[in-house]
Amino acid sequence: MNKEFEPKILGILCNWCSYMASDLAGTSRSQYPPNIRVVRVMCSGRIEPQLILWAFQQGADGVLVGGCNPGDCHYQEGNYKALRRVTLLKTMLPQFGIEPERLRLEWICASCAEEMRKTVEEFTNTLCRLGPLKVQIPQIIPVTGKAVVEYVQT
């Protein structure tokens, strides 16, 4: 395991269950690695694959998607939608050289602070083992619409 490497995890958690669980873990002073940065969304069904890939591009070593347990979604079916999207996305990640373990989908209920603690701990360990993810992309040359004579060849 790489001791010096501190993985960055983006947690995208649903308002009603997973986020409540992480909140509860905080108020009950349960300790888990500070590697996770949490973004709250109203429902895991709102989490588009675009957001997950964007997170990887922007330097996340892992993404945790958290929703309500099957049958418990506040909006009836949002978590199933998340399940389908994450399942399909995980089949594609290896083609990009990204280990599917870097994307984790968990159902964590509002009172499951301990489960949240364990999940983040485990995930951090997994990512320490996998090492950093380095996505390098070329920048798009912005359109300035300047006169051509001012155009500078690079």
Added chain:
Amino acid sequence: MSKPKVAFYWCASCGGCEEAVVDLADAILGVVDAVDIVFWPVAMDFKREDVEALKDGELAAGFVNGAIRTSEQEEMAHLMRRKSQALIAFGSCSHTGGIPGLANLYTREDILKRVYIENPSIVNPNHILPQEKSVETEGTLRLPAFKDDVRTLDQTVEVDYYLPGCPPPVNLIVNAVTALVEGKLPPKGSVLAPDVALCSECERNATKPEKLSMKDVKRPHEIIIDGENCLLAQGVICLGPATRSGCGAACLNANMPCTGCMGATSGALDYGAKALSAMASLLDSNDAEEIKSMTAKIVDPAGTFYRYSLPASFLHRRVGRPG
């Protein structure tokens, strides 16, 4: 008054985009009447030197098709940029990377090895690979550098307009050239095509069930696709819902699913992720195992969803391990 000058150039492409210009048929006479074509390697005998001899900005428009893979293509992109008032990325490859862009799933070394050593039709016992420079008794030979990745035109130079499609539909080309000649082009950076999803112009849209869902995923060769109904309702991956319209649903009219060559509408930042999202959402199951077996039937997800847009995607290419 002299006619506006235009030039066409091709980079990493198949030649289909040149074909699309020829497909203008009668309309090309109008184009030739309205503009002077001063450079078009596929059809006319002008050379790079002729373009270099032009004043900067002398071309009213430069149409560049094909993705950028080699140093020569990069140089030509810069040259076309310098000489053109409006540089237009013509077709999927220069717009979003296109089919050649799928090579970004492999490293440069993988590709050279596959093509020049492992390919069953190759006899190359000494494992000779193309070199940028090779010294022979007759002199030194040079080849353009084969870069590490495939890039879009706008990852190489500033692009003013995009004409999407593989190849761009004739009516969009005519509209673009007309707008150019009349000086009625939209704001720079625009994609010169409608900004709604393909389903809006698909005749099968009327047959779409109220709640569209897929019980099973089938590839086009596995079933006989009926010519009337929405392909998604028939279980075939059709990327129409995630794809920009403007092609008149040409593939659908030929009884084949949309594969997404027109790219995303302005509402999406990453075409493939959006297409993947749309298809996943349609899978008709709430059971983890069943969903797994359904998604396993999409055999090449990256090639399915990023068929024309891998270099323009968030991940751009296969991720290299650092160190």
